[in-house]
Each structure stands twice: as structure tokens, then as C-alpha cells.
Amino acid sequence: xxxxxxxxxxxxxxxxxxxxxxxxxxxxxxxxxxxxxxxxxxxxxxxxxxxxxxxxxxxxxxxxxxxxxx
Numbered sequence: 596x597x598x599x600x601x602x603x604x605x606x607x608x609x610x611x612x613x614x615x616x617x618x619x620x621x622x623x624x625x626x627x628x629x630x631x632x633x634x635x636x637x638x639x640x641x642x643x644x645x646x647x648x649x650x651x652x653x654x655x656x657x658x659x660x661x662x663x664x665x
Contacts, residue, residue, distance in 0.1 A: 610624055611625055612653070
């Protein structure tokens with residue numbers, strides 16, 4: 596959680612491997628907006644909208660060095 600809170604402050608973009616509700620594995624580029632107990636609210640560059648992601652479905656996450664345009 597501390598990592599995500601630091602990311603929010605810096606406005607950094609993350610690359611995330613995520614399992615969707617239907618079990619499909621996807622690669623997402625996100626900007627975290629808010630952390631909640633079991634999930635996070637983030638802007639998803641793939642869907643071009645704000646989405647909710649469950650922590651239990653995140654397989655990996657890493658900070659990327661470049662900024663993505665909306």
C-alpha cells in the first residue's frame with residue numbers, strides 16, 4: 596500500500612498485469628487515483644477511463660519511466 600500511496604503523490608504511470616473478472620489476463624498501463632481497502636481506483640490508458648482494480652487480481656506491477664498521454 597505504501598508503494599501505491601507514493602505513486603499517487605508522484606502521479607507516476609504503472610504497468611500492471613491483471614486478471615479480469617472473467618479470468619482473462621491483460622496488460623494495463625494505469626495512473627493510480629485512490630487506494631481503498633481491497634481495491635484501487637485508477638485511470639486505465641487501455642480503456643481510456645477510470646476503473647476499479649482489485650488487489651487480489653494484480654499479478655505484477657512496475658513503475659514505468661515515461662509518461663503516457665490521455
